[in-house]
Amino acid sequence: MRLNQFIAHHSKYSRREADKLIKEGRITINKEVVLDFSYQVDKNTKVYLNGKLLRKQEGYTVIVYNKPKGEIVSKHDDRGRKVIYDSLPKRFSHFKPVGRLDFASEGLLLLSDNVKVVRALMESALERVYLLKLSGFIKESVFDAMESGITLKDASAGGHNKSKIKAMQFAPFVGYTCIKNTEKYSKIKVIIKEGKNRELRRFFAHFGLEVLDLKRIAYGFVQLNNLPMQKVRFLERGEYNKLHAFLEKDYIE
Incomplete structure (x- = not known):
């Protein structure tokens, strides 16, 4: 594993912040300052930040929350709107969300008490599955764009009115199933591997x-299934086994 990746996995810092720490000479191995971002760390390497040994965070818990429309995925909202922590049991108040679902979206949201697990899941290419209801007929050009991908110089339509994001590149969808397609409205299930800002709406x-409606029903190997709205469940044993395997692969590579 690269040194900057190791630091990101075993501290509160991101990879970009880890690069800065290395550049500033704050990382030592065997009492020597290491300035090489790509230095390879193995399980026997002891890495120190400001003289303190970086230890792997032992243990973690992951939960699934069925988020309703009308809740913000945040600790607080400056407009006084309801946030997910208003609904989550208090014992999960320190859990961090894996990505976001916007105010008008619902469905599966993963949260964990381990920031490294959150980061690994959020930055992964795990498949995200959504059910969408659209305002009209889906033309062939839309299906073509889903299959081949598209780059937009102006993708502000569908985004938040305060968003500074304008241009956006959309990778080809992993898959889709058109459930209903009429002039009045359409329903479609889509699978993507990214989670950009309001990507599907844009x-x-x-x-x-x-x-009109957006519901996430799966994130990688975790399914929403019949979890009631605003309810929480822990990962099942099979899901944890798949998560362990995913994290081992992620840490090694």
């Missing part, structure tokens, strides 16, 4: 289609 808005 994509379909480019083709004049408003996302």
Whole structure:
């Protein structure tokens, strides 16, 4: 594992922040300052930050929350809107969310008490599955863009009105299933591997289609299934086994 990746996995710092720490000479191995970002760390290497040994955070818990529309994925909202922590049991108040679902979206949200696990899941290419209801007929050009990907110089339509993001590149969808397609409205299940800012809303808005409903039903190997709205469950044993395998692979590579 690269040194900057090791630091990100075993501290509160991101990889970019880890690069800065290395550049500043604050990282030592065998009492020597290491300035090489790509230095390879193995399980026997002892890495120190400001003279303190970086230890692997032992143990973690991951929960699934079925987020309803009308809740913000945040600790606080400056507009006084309801946040997910208003609904989550107090014992999960320190858990951090894996990515976001916007105010008008619902469905599966993963949270964990381990920031490294959160980061690994959020930065992964695990498949995200969504059910969408759209405001009109899905034309062939939309299906073509889903299959081949598209780059937009102006993807502000569908985004938040205060968002500074304008241009956006949309990778080809992993897959999709058109459930209903009429002039009045359409329903479609889509699978993507990214989680950019309001990505699906921006994509379909480019083709004049408003996302009326958006529900995430799966994130990688975790399914929402029949979890009631605003309820929480722990990962099942099989899901934890898959998560362990995913994290081992992620840490090694």
